[in-house]
Amino acid sequence: MEVESLKQEENKTMMMMAQHDRNPNKKRRRKIICLVVISVILALALIFTILGLTVFKAKRPVITVNSAVLSDLHFSFDMARLRVFLNVTVDTSVAVKNPNRVGFEYINSTALLKYRGDVVGEVPVPAGKIGARDSKIMNVTLTLMLDRVLSNSNLYSDIMSGTLPLQTYARIAGKVRMLFNIHVVSYFSCDLEVSISSRNITKLQCHYKTKL
Template sequence: MEEEATRQTPVMNTRKQPSTEPKRRWRGRNICLIITAVVILLAVIAVVVGVTLFKPKHAVTTFDSVTLRDFDLSIDAPRLAVHVNLTVDARVSVTNPNRLGFKYDSTSVLLRYRGLNIGDAPIFAGEIGARETTSMNVSVTIFGDRLLTSSQFFSDVISGVVPLSTYTRLTGKVHILFKIRVKSVTTCDLVINIASTTLSKQSCHFHTNI
């Protein structure tokens, strides 16, 4: 008797396989977040290092020499008047202690006698390289009538020394990772020897705002 072969019908699996698309999207999103966080972290580190290593410092303004020129003190007896003519020649040095260049705006040097503004001289805009010093010559014509308003002027002249002070405000930009505005103020106390008409002593103080 011939055996009948029984044909088995395969059973179809109707259960749906889980989709991998959400996992791929989640993984891609995580990668983007990680890359963004790394970029932000590197930017913060770069700013901190830049500000710390290249922290802007004040520009230093000093007077290499100060000379009195055309000093003339005369008395007009008939008119009971005193005339003073005086010009101050100075060599000014500006030092940039920063690791990067400093570009400064036009400004002026104010000359004072016992708190009175008696003259000024312009300093034109320029640029100083990293850790460099630039020097310039300035001439200040003194307002003689302002000197005479001080009761101490004649006693200072007789003593042989005249105390003067200067005020210089230097504003400019230092480019680190971005441009930083810097304002440097220098005040100097000077002592002028009348006999030699030269600078005999100076003391300077500095202040910086960023």
């Protein structure tokens, strides 16, 4: 009996020693696994950061006014009633280029026709999307609203001089989705002079502005 009890105690001692030997191995494995997981996470974060700052960095859409053409101009003056009739329509072709590797989505906007700072015509620009590294042509037709321009005291002197100063303006706002949404706003404005006698645009100067 004593021999058997001694053997049992020896077996228990050996099992405890074996378990003690295995525990450090388990701890080592866990540490190694944790280090590998952390290293992978840090590597992926570094890769995404580099891509975000280089390949997938958000770029500003480029707006270019290709042309502004006077499609209609009609002017008459009623001497008896001292009334002016003036109809001006400007067709503007605008190119919007998306240099990003992902699509650019823009919301509803409005193109404006201005006369000496006053809005005298407007037309909606519907929302849309421009594909990655693609361009889109927007044809905008702006017509002067006579009732809005008659109240301006400079109208008669401009008509007498034979030149009507106008300005076209539009703001296009949208977003580029990289790792997250990046909002972009682009503007363009064109100063133009309309010759009443020759019925054409004699001067066109455009300005562009974009911000992230």
